[in-house]
Amino acid sequence: MxxxxxxxxxxxxxxxxxxxxxxxxxxxxxxxxxxxxxxxxxxxxxxxxxxxxxxxxxxxxxxxxxxxxxxxxxxxxxxxxxxxxxxxxxxxxxxxxxxxxxxxxxxxxxxxxxxxxxxxxxxxxxxxxxxxxxxxxxxxxxxxxxxxxxxxxxxxxxxxxxxxxxxxxxxxxxxxxxxxxxxxxxxxxxxxxxxxxxxxxxNLSVEEIKRIYEEISILDLKIKEIEKKISQEDNFNVKMELNIKAHSLKQEKEKLINELKR
Structure with a gap:
């Protein structure tokens, strides 16, 4: 079927x-x-x-x-x-x-x-x-x-x-x-x-939606990579730095999502 x-x-x-x-x-x-x-x-x-x-x-x-x-x-x-x-x-x-x-x-x-x-x-x-x-x-x-x-x-x-x-x-x-x-x-x-x-x-043009969606996709990949490193890292200070980077990328993603909601 x-x-x-x-x-x-x-x-x-x-x-x-x-x-x-x-x-x-x-x-x-x-x-x-x-x-x-x-x-x-x-x-x-x-x-x-x-x-x-x-x-x-x-x-x-x-x-x-x-x-x-x-x-x-x-x-x-x-x-x-x-x-x-x-x-x-x-x-x-x-x-x-x-x-x-x-x-x-x-x-x-x-x-x-x-x-x-x-x-x-x-x-x-x-x-x-x-x-x-x-x-x-x-x-x-x-x-x-x-x-x-x-x-x-x-x-x-x-x-x-x-x-x-x-x-x-x-x-x-x-x-x-x-x-x-x-x-x-x-x-x-x-x-x-x-x-x-x-x-x-x-309520955006297809080109604008495509641009924002592709930027979000790139951020998702970066976040995924960092979260994988965090799970493999034992050093507390390094983990903290990676968490800060991940948090910053998630904030960027949230801004892009808000652009879609305009």
Whole structure:
């Protein structure tokens, strides 16, 4: 069962319903042994659900000096139930590895991708704009960073999550061209992330939300690193200094969250 197929209202002529063998990703993406192990241990199935093209959705191609958005794919990854461990609401022990899987898949497939990762009745959505590599025109690079939503329990969606699901319905995506089409989804993820962080609707531009959210993400990483050092440190004075640094970073984060709430 693929959850995304139950919640998106997509025209039948966009359905692909094809399984992508993990071995195909191993070989094409030239994965190292560590990444292969992550795929083998955590992934039950990679499914190519939908293919949006000029012919089946009547959306124009978008081509400029940096981008070629000629079609958009929707890929769903189903995780192995026994090998993923939930440790809190919307949090899994393997979240870093799951994000690594998303990173590999979004770089491996040379098209803009709506990527969902599924665990039982929960979904996480990923997005990133792409552009052509200046070093190798046959390859794409991620433009900026890969963004994602929180894990959404489809049986208990919050108002913010309901709003996101509404925004990404096929009929609500901009069909001017494929860049606009994909960007509608990208912006919905940005707005969702801002609203989740602020705890409610954010009345800022998508660019402002994205900037603030990315700054918060960087601070979160720094705080996580410092807290790890604190847990490993025995020297009281060093621990005190690290705690002061962590407290200062948390204050910076709080200021950014307040910016979202303006």
């Amino acid at each position: 693929v959850l995304i197929e139950d919640i998106l209202e997509v025209p039948n002529n966009c359905i692909v319903d094809a399984v992508i063998p993990k071995k195909e990703v191993f070989e094409a993406a030239n994965l190292n042994s560590k990444d292969k192990r992550i795929f083998t241990d955590l992934i039950k199935q990679i499914k190519w659900c939908y293919n949006f093209t000029e012919d089946n959705v009547r959306v124009d191609k978008f081509i400029d000096e940096e981008r070629r958005y000629e079609e958009v794919e929707l890929i769903n990854i189903n995780l192995k139930y026994d090998n993923v461990h939930k440790i809190d609401i919307g949090k899994f022990k393997e979240d870093d590895k799951i994000d690594r899987i998303a990173d590999i898949v979004m770089r491996f497939i040379p098209y803009p991708i709506i990527l969902t990762i599924q665990y039982e009745n929960e979904l996480k959505f990923y997005t990133a704009h792409i552009r052509e590599s200046k070093a190798d025109f046959d390859k794409i690079v991620i433009d900026g960073k890969i963004l994602s939503t929180n894990w959404m329990n489809l049986d208990k969606l919050s108002d913010i999550e309901e709003d996101f699901i509404t925004k990404i319905q096929f009929d609500n995506l901009d069909r001017t061209d494929f860049y606009s089409f994909y960007n509608s989804y990208f912006e919905a993820v940005v707005q969702h992330d801002g609203a989740m962080t602020a705890g409610g609707t954010v």
